[in-house]
Amino acid sequence: MARWGMVIDLDKCFACQSCTVACRMENNTPVAGPDQASRGRAILWNEVLPFVEGEYPNVTMTFIPRPCQHCDNPPCIKVCPVKATYKNEEGIVLIDYDRCIGCRFCTVACPYQVRYFNWYRPEWPEALKEHLNPDPEVAPRPKGVVEKCTFCIQRLRKARQKAEAEGRPFNPTDYVPACVQTCTGHARYFGDLDDPDSLVSQLAASPRAFRLLEEMGTEPKVYYLKQG
Amino acid sequence: MKTNKGLTLAYWVIVALMLVLGAIGLYWRLTFGHRLANYGQLIVWGLWVAMYIYFIGLSAGAFLISALVYAFGVERFRPIARLALFTALVSLLVALLHIWFDLGHMARFYEVYTRPNFLSMMAWMVWLYTGYFILLLVEFWFETRQDFVRWSKEPGLTGAISRLLTLGSKDLSASSRARDEKVVKVLGTIGVPLAVMFHGGVGALFGVVSARPAWHSGLFPLIFLVSALVSGGGLLTAIYALLAPNRGTAEYQSLVRDLGKLVLGLVLLDALFTFAEYSIALYGSIPGDVAPLLAAMTGPFWYVFWIGQVGLGVVVPVVLLGWNRTNRNPFWVGVAGLSVVFAFVGVRLNIVVPPLSVPELRGLVQAVPSARMTTLYVPGAMEWFLSIGIIGLGMGLYALGYNLLPVKPQAAKEA
Numbered sequence: 001m002a003r004w005g006m007v008i009d010l011d012k013c014f015a016c017q018s019c020t021v022a023c024r025m026e027n028n029t030p031v032a033g034p035d036q037a038s039r040g041r042a043i044l045w046n047e048v049l050p051f052v053e054g055e056y057p058n059v060t061m062t063f064i065p066r067p068c069q070h071c072d073n074p075p076c077i078k079v080c081p082v083k084a085t086y087k088n089e090e091g092i093v094l095i096d097y098d099r100c101i102g103c104r105f106c107t108v109a110c111p112y113q114v115r116y117f118n119w120y121r122p123e124w125p126e127a128l129k130e131h132l133n134p135d136p137e138v139a140p141r142p143k144g145v146v147e148k149c150t151f152c153i154q155r156l157r158k159a160r161q162k163a164e165a166e167g168r169p170f171n172p173t174d175y176v177p178a179c180v181q182t183c184t185g186h187a188r189y190f191g192d193l194d195d196p197d198s199l200v201s202q203l204a205a206s207p208r209a210f211r212l213l214e215e216m217g218t219e220p221k222v223y224y225l226k227q228g
Numbered sequence: 229m230k231t232n233k234g235l236t237l238a239y240w241v242i243v244a245l246m247l248v249l250g251a252i253g254l255y256w257r258l259t260f261g262h263r264l265a266n267y268g269q270l271i272v273w274g275l276w277v278a279m280y281i282y283f284i285g286l287s288a289g290a291f292l293i294s295a296l297v298y299a300f301g302v303e304r305f306r307p308i309a310r311l312a313l314f315t316a317l318v319s320l321l322v323a324l325l326h327i328w329f330d331l332g333h334m335a336r337f338y339e340v341y342t343r344p345n346f347l348s349m350m351a352w353m354v355w356l357y358t359g360y361f362i363l364l365l366v367e368f369w370f371e372t373r374q375d376f377v378r379w380s381k382e383p384g385l386t387g388a389i390s391r392l393l394t395l396g397s398k399d400l401s402a403s404s405r406a407r408d409e410k411v412v413k414v415l416g417t418i419g420v421p422l423a424v425m426f427h428g429g430v431g432a433l434f435g436v437v438s439a440r441p442a443w444h445s446g447l448f449p450l451i452f453l454v455s456a457l458v459s460g461g462g463l464l465t466a467i468y469a470l471l472a473p474n475r476g477t478a479e480y481q482s483l484v485r486d487l488g489k490l491v492l493g494l495v496l497l498d499a500l501f502t503f504a505e506y507s508i509a510l511y512g513s514i515p516g517d518v519a520p521l522l523a524a525m526t527g528p529f530w531y532v533f534w535i536g537q538v539g540l541g542v543v544v545p546v547v548l549l550g551w552n553r554t555n556r557n558p559f560w561v562g563v564a565g566l567s568v569v570f571a572f573v574g575v576r577l578n579i580v581v582p583p584l585s586v587p588e589l590r591g592l593v594q595a596v597p598s599a600r601m602t603t604l605y606v607p608g609a610m611e612w613f614l615s616i617g618i619i620g621l622g623m624g625l626y627a628l629g630y631n632l633l634p635v636k637p638q639a640a641k642e643a
C-alpha cells in the first residue's frame with residue numbers, strides 16, 4: 001500500500017500560482033465575491049503564501065505553497081465528533097461531506113489552517129460554470145460542511161481505472177495531482193513515500209528537506225526543500 | 229406592589245422585544261445559512277460558541293450549587309436548591325440552542341449519537357450533557373413531584389400544568405416523599421461527577437487543541453469548572469437577593485450574606501486561576517502563547533478584558549462583597565451577583581475569539597494582506613439577533629417556570 005506524499009522545492013517555485021488555479025479548476029472550489037472574500041470566506045485548497053521576514057531594508061520573502069499537509073498524525077481527525085474526516089489506508093486525509101455536521105472543530109484544530117468551511121451554497125459566474133469538472137467525486141460541496149485538499153484523490157481512481165483498461169499494472173507515477181502536473185517550475189513532486197526508490201522519498205530525505213510546524217508532531221506528508 | 233407590577237410588565241416587554249429580534253435573526257439564519265455571520269476563515273467560532281460555553285457554565289455552576297444541598301446535605305442553601313436545579317435546566321436549553329444554530333448542518337446533529345468518535349472531546353461533551361439533561365429532568369421531577377400533586381387541585385394554568393407534570397402520580401404519603409428524597413440524593417450525587425466531567429469536558433474541548441497555545445493548558449478544564457461555579461453562583465445570588473419572596477426576614481438576610489461569601493470566595497479563586505494562566509504564559513514570552521493574551525488585553529477590545537473581565541468580574545464583586553458597608557445589604561450583594569453574570573459574557577468571548585485570531589503558522593496573517601485573513605471579529609446583526617432571541621426565550625421560560633412551577637426560593641421551614 002502506497003503512502004502518498006508531496007515534495008515542494010522552494011528554490012524552483014517562483015510563485016506563479018498556477019497550482020492554485022489548477023487546483024481550483026480540478027476540484028471545483030467556489031470563487032468568492034468581494035463581499036464574501038472580505039468576510040474571510042474564500043476557499044483555496046492550495047494557496048501560495050508569501051511569508052515575509054525581517055524589517056525594511058533587510059526583508060526576505062519566502063513563498064510557501066500550502067496544500068493540506070496530509071499529516072500522518074492529523075489533529076483534525078481526532079477532534080471530529082462524527083468521524084466525518086478520516087485518513088484512508090493510503091495516508092490521504094479526506095472528508096465525508098455527507099456526514100460532516102459543520103461544527104468546524106477540525107478547522108480550529110488544524111495548525112496549518114487548510115480546512116475551509118462552506119459558508120454558503122457555492123456559486124460560480126456563468127462563464128466559469130461551463131468549465132466545472134464533471135467528475136462526481138469533486139461535485140461542488142454543499143453549504144455547511146468543511147472541505148480541503150484531497151491530493152486530487154479522484155485522479156488516483158482514474159489512474160487505476162486507466163491502468164486496468166489498458167491491461168497493465170498500476171504504477172505510482174500514474175497518479176499526479178493537478179498542482180503537480182501544472183507546476184510551471186517543476187517544483188512539485190508526488191509519489192509513494194514508502195518506496196525507497198521513489199523520487200519523493202529520496203527528496204524527502206534530502207538535507208534541504210523540512211516540514212511545516214514539525215515540532216507539533218503532526219508528521220505531515222508534504223515536504224519542502226529549503227531555498228538557497 | 230405597584231413597582232413590582234411595573235417591573236414585571238417591563239420584563240415581559242423586554243422579553244417580547246428580544247423574541248422579535250430573535251425571530252428576525254432566526255429568519256436570516258435559516259434563509260442565508262452562515263452567510264451573514266461575521267466569523268470567517270481565521271476566527272471560525274464566534275458569538276454563538278461563546279454564548280454556548282457561557283450558558284453551559286451557568287448550568288453546570290447552578291447544578292453544582294444545588295448538589296451542595298441534594299448530594300452533600302448542606303441545608304444552608306436548601307431554600308435556593310430547586311431554583312438552582314431549574315436554572316440549570318433553562319441555561320442548558322439556551323446553551324444547546326446556541327450551539328445547534330452554530331452547526332453548518334443542523335439536521336445532522338444525530339450523527340454524534342449514531343457515529344460518535346470517542347477520541348473527540350466534542351462527542352464526549354454531547355454524550356455527557358445528554359445524560360446530564362436527562363438526569364436534570366428526572367431529578368427535578370422527583371424533587372417537585374409532591375408539589376405538583378398538591379398544586380394540581382389549584383384552578384387555572386398552575387393547576388393544569390401541575391396536573392400534566394404529575395405524570396399520573398397522586399401519592400402524597402410521607403413514605404413516598406422519603407423515596408423521592410432518596411432518589412434525588414442519588415441523582416444529585418451521580419450528577420456531581422457528571423457535571424464535573426461534562427463541563428470539565430467543555431474546557432478540555434478547548435484544552436486539547438494543540439494548534440491554539442492559549443487553550444492548550446492543563447489548567448483549562450479546571451478554569452472552566454471554577455468559572456462555571458462563579459457565574460452560576462452569581463446568577464443565583466442575584467436572583468435570590470433581588471427577588472426572594474421572603475425579603476426582609478432575618479433568614480433571608482443571613483442567606484444572602486452567605487451566598488455573597490460563597491460568590492466572593494469563588495470570584496477570588498477564579499481570579500487566581502486566571503492570573504496563573506495569564507502570568508505564566510506572559511512570563512514565558514513564547515510569541516504564540518503571548519499573542520492571544522495580548523490580543524485580549526491590548527487589542528481593539530481591550531475593554532472587554534479590563535472593564536468586563538477584571539472590572540465587573542473581579543473588582544466590583546470583591547469590593548461589594550468584601551466591604552462590610554455593602555456586603556450586609558442584600559441589594560448590593562445582588563448587584564455584585566449581576567455584575568459577575570454580565571462580566572462572564574466577556575470572559576467567554578475572550579476565551580473563544582482572541583486565541584483564534586493568532587494562527588499557529590507565524591506570518592500567515594501578514595502573508596495574506598487582505599480582509600479575508602482578518603483578525604478582527606465583531607459579531608454581525610444576525611448573530612446578535614438570534615442570540616438575543618434565544619436568551620429572550622430562556623428568560624421567558626424562566627419567568628414562566630418561576631411563576632408556575634414550585635421553584636421559588638422557599639423559607640427553610642417550608643422546605
